[in-house]
Every structure is written in C-alpha cells, then in structure tokens.
Amino acid sequence: MRFRSRNHGMNARKHIWLCFDCKSTWTTKSKKCPQCGSQRFQYFPSTAEYKRYCQLRLMQNMGEISKLELQPSYPCVIEGKKITTYRADFKYSNSNGASVVEDVKGDETDVFKLKRKLVEALYGITIKIVRA
Numbered sequence: 001m002r003f004r005s006r007n008h009g010m011n012a013r014k015h016i017w018l019c020f021d022c023k024s025t026w027t028t029k030s031k032k033c034p035q036c037g038s039q040r041f042q043y044f045p046s047t048a049e050y051k052r053y054c055q056l057r058l059m060q061n062m063g064e065i066s067k068l069e070l071q072p073s074y075p076c077v078i079e080g081k082k083i084t085t086y087r088a089d090f091k092y093s094n095s096n097g098a099s100v101v102e103d104v105k106g107d108e109t110d111v112f113k114l115k116r117k118l119v120e121a122l123y124g125i126t127i128k129i130v131r132a
Contacts, residue, residue: 013046013106018053025050042070048132049089049104056090065100068092072101074119086115088127101125106132 018025019033020040032039044050059065072091076083090102105112108129116127 016044016047016050018042018044018050046104046106046132048106048130052102052104052130053090056092060092065092065094074123076115076118076122078122083118084115086119099125100128102128102130104130104132 014027015029016025016027017030018041019036019038020042021038022033022036024033024035026034033041042053044053053070056065056068060068069091070089072088074086074088076086088101089104092100092102094100103112103116120126
C-alpha cells in the first residue's frame with residue numbers, strides 16, 4: 001500500500017493494547033482491559049511492534065534472551081543541558097550477556113536518525129533496527 005505522505009502512513013497504522021494478565025488485545029483506547037478489568041496493559045503504536053514483542057517474549061520463554069524491557073528511555077544530556085529523550089522499543093540481553101537495544105521501524109524519519117546518532121554517541125551502544 002502506498003501512502004500519500006509520511007503522516008498518512010503513520011495515521012493508517014493500527015494501535016494495539018495488550019493485557020499482561022489475560023493476554024487479550026484490543027484496538028480502542030480504554031482505562032482497563034475489556035476482558036478481565038485489569039489495569040496492567042501495554043500500548044503498542046503499531047502491529048509490527050506488537051508482533052516483535054510476541055517474538056521476543058517467546059525467545060525469552062525459550063531462554064534465548066533475558067531481561068526483556070519495554071520502552072527503555074535514554075535521556076540525552078550534553079554539558080548539563082537536557083537536549084531530548086530517546087525511547088527505544090525494546091532492550092534485552094542476548095545469550096552472550098550483551099545488551100541489545102531495538103527499534104521497530106517502517107520508515108526512518110530525520111528526527112529518528114538524529115536521535116539514534118546522538119544516543120549511540122552518548123551511550124556507546126548500537127541500536128538495532130527491525131523492519132516492519
């Protein structure tokens with residue numbers, strides 16, 4: 001499917017909420033899970049990010065990765081002044097014990113490219129891009 005603009009593509013994506021208690025998903029914003037009433041849920045801005053989370057959770061259950069973390073934040077501070085905050089999609093440790101930071105992307109914006117370079121320079125990490 002071709003989009004008229006980047007905003008058109010971003011608005012066309014499907015939002016998903018996942019309940020951590022009953023594992024149900026829904027697509028409309030709610031303060032609690034429609035199935036079990038729990039307030040422990042996670043928002044995923046796209047189906048691609050939700051599918052990647054399911055893959056990573058399966059890998060964690062199989063013991064291939066550990067310490068899966070959702071939406072880790074990296075504040076970008078230069079000379080005592082906060083410039084921005086980068087929020088990745090996932091962070092986990094692989095079988096070697098090395099930390100991996102992932103971001104699921106359909107399209108890389110200029111702002112993302114700049115934030116990625118800044119975080120990689122400040123924290124000495126490499127951000128792995130997973131294509132949608």
